[in-house]
Amino acid sequence: MKTLKLILVSALFIPFLAFAQEAPVTKASAGLTPESTFYFLDRLGENLQEFFTFNKEAKARLQIEFANERIAEIKILVETKGPETKGIEKAKTLLIGNVAHAAEIVQEVKSSGKEVATLAKELDDEFDKQEQLLVKTFQDAQKKLKEDRLATVRKLIEEAQNLGDTEQVVGLKAQAEELVLGIVALKGVRNEIKESFRSEKRKIEDELDDEDKKEDKQEELRDDEDEELEDEELGEEDEGIEEEEVDEEDEDNESDRENSKQDAEEIQEALEKALENSSLSETEREALKQAGEKAREDAKQKAEESDEDNE
Numbered sequence: 553m554k555t556l557k558l559i560l561v562s563a564l565f566i567p568f569l570a571f572a573q574e575a576p577v578t579k580a581s582a583g584l585t586p587e588s589t590f591y592f593l594d595r596l597g598e599n600l601q602e603f604f605t606f607n608k609e610a611k612a613r614l615q616i617e618f619a620n621e622r623i624a625e626i627k628i629l630v631e632t633k634g635p636e637t638k639g640i641e642k643a644k645t646l647l648i649g650n651v652a653h654a655a656e657i658v659q660e661v662k663s664s665g666k667e668v669a670t671l672a673k674e675l676d677d678e679f680d681k682q683e684q685l686l687v688k689t690f691q692d693a694q695k696k697l698k699e700d701r702l703a704t705v706r707k708l709i710e711e712a713q714n715l716g717d718t719e720q721v722v723g724l725k726a727q728a729e730e731l732v733l734g735i736v737a738l739k740g741v742r743n744e745i746k747e748s749f750r751s752e753k754r755k756i757e758d759e760l761d762d763e764d765k766k767e768d769k770q771e772e773l774r775d776d777e778d779e780e781l782e783d784e785e786l787g788e789e790d791e792g793i794e795e796e797e798v799d800e801e802d803e804d805n806e807s808d809r810e811n812s813k814q815d816a817e818e819i820q821e822a823l824e825k826a827l828e829n830s831s832l833s834e835t836e837r838e839a840l841k842q843a844g845e846k847a848r849e850d851a852k853q854k855a856e857e858s859d860e861d862n863e
Contacts, residue, residue: 585625585628585629585639585643586625586629586638586639586640586642586643586646587629587633587637587638587639594621598618598621601614602614608657608660608661609657609661609671611657612654612657612658612661612671612675613674613675615650615651615653615654615657615675616650616654616675616678616679616682618646618650619647619650619651619679619682620682622643622644622646622647622650623647623682623685623686623689625639625643626640626643626644626647626686626689626745627689629643630689630690630693630738630741631693631696634734634737635690635693635734635737635738635740635741636737640741644744644745644748647745647749648745648748648749648752651679651749651752651753651756652752652755654675654679654756655752655753655755655756658671658672658675658755658756658759659755662759668759669759669760669761669764671759672756672757672759672760673760673761673764675756676753676756676757676760676764676768679749679753679756680753680768680771680772680775682749683746683749683750683753683775684775686742686745686746686749687742687746687775687779689742690738690739690741690742691742691779691782691783691786693738694735694738694739694786695786697731697734697735697738698731698735698786701731702728702731702732702735705724705727705728705731706728708720708724709721709724709725709728712724735786739783739786
C-alpha cells in the first residue's frame with residue numbers, strides 16, 4: 553500500500569518538479585475560464601507548479617506563462633460574452649497579480665544581493681508582448697462588432713429606408729447604437745486593464761539598465777501611437793452614424809419647410825376662392841381674411857422654426 557501511495561504521489565508531482573528546473577514559457581490557450589465551475593482546478597494546478605518551483609528566477613518566469621493563460625481566458629470571454637461579463641474582472645485581477653508577483657520576486661532576488669537587470673529585461677520583454685496581445689484582443693473584438701454585426705445592421709437600415717418601413721428603421725437604429733456602445737465599452741475595459749498592467753510592469757522596468765529603460769520607453773510610445781491610429785479607424789464608425797443622423801435631421805427639416813410653404817400656398821388659394829363668393833357679407837369677408845392671415849402666419853412661423861433647428 554505504501555508503495556502504491558508513493559507511485560501515485562510521484563506521478564502527481566514529478567511533472568511539476570521537472571518544470572521547476574527550467575520553467576519554459578509557451579503560448580497558452582485557455583482551457584477553463586473564470587466562469588467555469590471547475591476553474592479552481594486550473595488555479596490549483598498553477599499553485600502546485602509554483603509551489604514546486606524552487607528557483608526564484610524560474611518562479612518569476614512562471615508568472616509569464618500564467619499571465620498568458622489569463623489573456624487567453626480574457627480573449628474567450630470577450631469574444632463569447634462581451635466586456636461586461638464578470639469573468640473578465642476575475643481574469644483581470646489574476647493577470648495583474650501575476651505581473652505584480654513577478655515584480656515582487658525581482659525585488660526578493662535583488663535583496664539577496666544578486667544583479668537583476670538581466671532578469672528584469674527578460675520579464676519586461678515578455679510582458680510587453682503580452683500587453684500588445686491584450687490590446688489586440690480587444691481591438692479585434694471591436695473590429696468584429698464593426699465589420700460584421702454593425703455593417704449588417706446598417707445594410708438592413710438602408711433596405712428598410714428604401715422600403716419606407718419607418719418602424720423597422722427605428723428598431724434597427726437602436727440596435728446600431730447598442731453595437732456602437734459595445735465597441736466603446738470594449739475600449740474602456742481594455743484601457744482599464746492595460747493601465748493596471750502597466751502600473752505593475754513599471755516596477756520591473758525600474759530595475760532595467762538606463763539604456764534599456766530608454767529603449768523601453770520609446771517602444772511604449774510607438775505602441776501607444778499604433779493603438780491610437782487603430783482607435784481612430786474604429787471611431788470613424790461612430791462619426792459615420794452621427795453624420796447619418798444629422799443628414800436625416802436635415803432632410804426632416806427640409807421636408808418641414810416644404811410642407812409649411814405648401815400649406816401657406818394652399819391657404820392663400822382657398823382664401824381667394826372663398827372671397828370670390830359674392831353672397832358673403834362684409835363681416836364674414838373680414839373674418840375670413842383674418843383667419844387666412846393667421847393661418848399664413850402660423851405656417852410662416854413653423855418654417856422659421858425649422859430653419860432655426862437646422863442651424
